[in-house]
Amino acid sequence: MDSSSSCGIKQLQKDCYYEWMSIQAKHIVNLNEALMNQRSNSDDHHKLEELVGIIVNDFQRYAEKRSELSDKSCSNYFAPSWNSSLENSFLWMGGCRPTSFIRVIYALVIYALCGSQTETHISQYFQKVDGSENVDESDGFMSELTGMQLGKINDLHLKVIKKEDKITKKYAIMQEDVADMPIAITAYSRDFVEAGEAVEDAIDKxxxxxxxxxxxxxxxxxxxxxxxxxxxxPVQAAEFLLAEKRLHVSLHEWGRVREERRFCSASADAVAGAGQSKRSATC
Amino acid sequence: MDSSSSCGIKQLQKDCYYEWMSIQAKHIVNLNEALMNQRSNSDDHHKLEELVGIIVNDFQRYAEKRSELSDKSCSNYFAPSWNSSLENSFLWMGGCRPTSFIRVIYALVIYALCGSQTETHISQYFQKVDGSENVDESDGFMSELTGMQLGKINDLHLKVIKKEDKITKKYAIMQEDVADMPIAITAYSRDFVEAGEAVEDAIDKxxxxxxxxxxxxxxxxxxxxxxxxxxxxPVQAAEFLLAEKRLHVSLHEWGRVREERRFCSASADAVAGAGQSKRSATC
Structure with missing residues (x-):
């Protein structure tokens, strides 16, 4: 292993991320197994409850770990080089949007009730939970979500949107503040002096x-x-966590595969074109 | 030149960015020269006016060019790999915040009136433009900004904040929508089928x-x-554009230098540590 390329803070952050991804892969296996057992022995909720608790705690530990690694190098987390561009485009403050958890629940309910027919609208589901239509219990536990549960999830959604907005605003102010940083002050000076210690301190801040x-x-x-x-x-929570983790892992994988495929097809085009014209070799 | 590594869309986007950076470097030279001439011949505003117009048009052309290159690969612009993490942390929708232009004006006014004493508060400036204190015309043209001009800039600031917020909200909705994408639907399915054409189409969308x-x-x-x-x-506009471009170039350079320095010091630490313990070689 090349020590010079692996010991930077960025590498430690990347290692921490990949450790988290492998923990999540284990979570997916465990959740799958637990949900299968649940189907054969529907009275035993205890194991599922325990597993859900472990998974939430693991997420908290991951957050603590990366917080320890963020000192003076936090910007790496806002668009990590170990993610694909696609994955980064879904990033909010170095992670997923908390509201996206709730959207996963809505989508799961629709999916459980209607299968993968994406043209089915949410209003149809609401007719069902309101009681104007009978709830059709298909294969997902989310189809058993009650109107009261959905109401609580909806209240939570509204609260989380407000909290997200507050953090987004703070970030916007931080971005605007660049105009007052010493790095800017040196840019305003007529002599355009080299930025020095003051700039370094300001960037640290x-x-x-x-x-x-x-x-x-x-x-x-x-x-x-x-x-x-x-x-x-517990069984709904396990189903939700499984979907949420699968989505995260899929997005990471799909972004990576897409980038590789694009790169390969661009390379193939370039090689094919090189035979016809010299220009294509230099784009 | 290696055709396989240079012909992808990402490379074209990167080339477009570096072309823009070199155009900006030329702008800085031209603005500097024009402002120097202005000081010796303060009646000739025509050349400055023309230069300001050229620079604004160049920015528009750059935006058009990268828009042409954004089809199906726009996410690359939201956290470009050719930027440092520091620079990306100031990015908003693939570029700088429009409100940051206005913050540069405020900072320039303060700087022109008070020098680089960053502890000087904006309220002191407002006392000056309100007429409660005499305006001290120091070396920046921005010190000559009138109260009426500042009022218009302030109105513009408020309008731009609202427009920025609207775009930010649209982006938030787009991020939340990931839960309804076919990539998510495959994640919800119990069999966890491989994502296919539908996912690729959804990502394109x-x-x-x-x-x-x-x-x-x-x-x-x-x-x-x-x-x-x-x-x-025209002379104030030239001074503003010069500062804005210098800030952009400085941020790019400083982010790059900082990352290089961090990497070198991490490497040096690793090499020094390797002599003392085997563990440090693998972090």
């Missing part, structure tokens, strides 16, 4: 500010997850 | 949506720039 924001966002992610789990039954 | 948002943000950036230039005198 900016990174610290970002770390505070990420920790705040992580707190909201964990808080939202915990509140969702409180509202759901 | 997502990329197109991002391209629309980036174009909207670019429109707001250009619109804000044009309105600022309308409010300022």
């Amino acid at each position: 900016h990174e610290e500010g970002m770390a505070v924001l990420m920790a705040e966002a992580d707190k909201l992610r964990i808080e939202t997850l915990k509140k969702i789990v409180e509202v759901l039954t | 997502h990329e197109e949506g991002m391209a629309v948002l980036m174009a909207e943000a670019d429109k707001l950036r250009i619109e804000t720039l044009k309105k600022i230039v309308e409010v300022l005198t």
